[in-house]
Amino acid sequence: xxxxxxxxxxxxxxxxxxxxxxxxxxxxxxxxxxxxxxxxxxxxxxxxxxxxxxxxxxxxxxxxxxxxxxxxxxxxxxxxxxxxxxxxxxxxxxxxxxxxxxxx
Numbered sequence: 001x002x003x004x005x006x007x008x009x010x011x012x013x014x015x016x017x018x019x020x021x022x023x024x025x026x027x028x029x030x031x032x033x034x035x036x037x038x039x040x041x042x043x044x045x046x047x048x049x050x051x052x053x054x055x056x057x058x059x060x061x062x063x064x065x066x067x068x069x070x071x072x073x074x075x076x077x078x079x080x081x082x083x084x085x086x087x088x089x090x091x092x093x094x095x096x097x098x099x100x101x102x103x104x
Contacts, residue, residue: 043083047080
């Protein structure tokens, strides 16, 4: 049974690595975008505001104030995701990582 699991994991590894090795390296990534100076400044402002909110004492606030702050944090999070992009892991990579963890 171990041989079967080992050979299947090796097969999955080769199936996932070969297509990425065959991909063209010269083409720029279409999802990768450079931030303009205005966007970077706005992102810095959002980060500063987040740090201010994090330093607040929520126990001293009323319920309505905490609700407003929570709403503002959601808006900050949404806007920063729109501006900053992010790093994403494919489901295939997650499956391979889990298989390797289970085997080893």
